[in-house]
Amino acid sequence: MPSPSSASSPHRKLLHSLIYWAVQRCRMSESPCRLTVSLKSPSELAGPSPLRVSVSDTGVGSKLEEFLELDALARETPAEKWDGTLLITTTGINDKAIYHYQFNLQEDISSSARFSKLATTYKNYTTFSGTEVCLCLSNEADLGEFILWLVDFVRKILVLKAANLAIELAIEQPSSAGSRNVCLPCDSDDAHISITTSSIERLVSGLKDYALSHGNTCEKCDACCMNRDRLKIGTGTAKNVGRRKSKGLLVEAVIVVAPTASDLSCWMVNCSSTQVLHFEDFVPSPISQSSFSVLMSMDWQSYGFKLKGGFMDDEGNAVLQWDNLTFARVDIAVHTYHGVYPLILCIFSFSSGCFGVDIYHWVFQVFSCYP
Structure with a gap:
């Protein structure tokens, strides 16, 4: 499975891993599945009480070997942060x-404990499957930042609009001012999503929603909401089984360009940077x-964009910086995952609506990075 950035806090890396395995199940x-992430922080009066976390899913039952993947993370996490249980x-x-x-x-490893x-317990003749993992983490001083990261992480999963996956995030944070709960709206302006919609079409729809909400903010911009049809889309897809490690690997890429020259009331006019959304196996x-x-x-530059620079932040996110981008805002998503059916390497989906952006060669190059 993909590893979160080594610069991430232990809390973030642990939640990333647990959510990853829940998504794979x-x-x-x-059958349609539900994934629920629940976080309950202690009240301000509770002192150093632990942060209680639960990740549950209604997918196939888990194999305990999955959790051995957390060995390295447990070893590098101080006992005062997480006791490993x-x-x-x-x-x-x-x-x-x-x-x-x-x-x-x-x-x-050799300890019987x-x-x-x-x-x-027993099901009493009912039929269902699923897994719940519960743990306690230290109540860190940067709890607010951790919660913001978790909300952002789950919102990014929603961009993929996975066909059989519904996601809930429940955060209970009691305080002297009362309990604060977080819920994520899953509404969309796109009425064309159905059970038969392909994953690349779902990604296009999700990235459109992401672009119109200016990247994981809670409220959509009134100036942009009316202009969904004006968004310019570029897509590309590659598949391969020629190399053993990448057998069945698919790479899907989507670029959304939102014209902003006439949207003078939009606060994202002339935005000079793009955070690239990168997913592996349906998880950021x-x-x-x-x-x-x-x-x-x-x-x-040959497509009308001038790249000023770029960098990878502490979380491993890629950020591209544009020079004199006065006519549009750019959002990019790349998703690599292993499909069910082995297929020959090819580019089977291609469009060039992004101000002439031909991403055929780009997707091919991204694909060639995988061994």
Whole structure:
């Protein structure tokens, strides 16, 4: 699985991993799934009480081996930040029982205390599957920043509009002024999404919504909402099974250009930078250095854009900076994931509506970065 940036806090890397595996379990399910991330912080009067986190899904039951992927993260996380304990509840669709485990990743691998099975409960003739992982984290001083990151992370997942996945984020933060809850609106102006809509079309729709809300802000801009049809779209897709490590790998890229010259009331007029949304296996992920190099080396000027520079931030996000971009705002998303069916390397989807931006070669180069 993709690894979050090493500069990320332990809390962020841990949540990234747990959400990643929950999404993959939902992808393996043949039924619509719900993923719920719940975070409950202690009240201001509770002192150093822990931050309680739950990640649950209704996908296929989990395999305990999945959680061994967290070994390295547990070793690098100070015990005062997280004691390494996971409480896991899981069941498969054909299981009659619901299994409960306590997993301590801070224990030595040979220790018998590392893994313990708790009391089993039973379904009473009902049929369902799913997994819930609960843990307690230290109540960090930067809790507000952590919550903002989590909200932003989940909103980015919504950009993909995965066909069988609904996402809930529940944050309860009691304070002297009362409890504060966060909910994410999932509404869209696009009425053309159906169960048969392809993943690239879903990404186009999601990136349009993202562009119209100016990137993960809660409220859409009145000046832009009326101009959805004016958005210029470029898309490209590549598939391959020729190399063992990239067997079944798909790369999908979308560019949305929003003309802004006439939208003088829009606060994003003449925006000079673009944060590239990068996803791996339906989860936001740091971009690789090789893919970032492709973005930086692309001949943007031949398409009407002048690249001033770019950088990768501490979270592994790519940011492109434009020079004299007075006519438009640019949003870019790249999604790499492993598909179900093996196909020959090809570019099967292509359009060039982005002020002449031909992204055929760009997608091909991004694809070639994967071993």
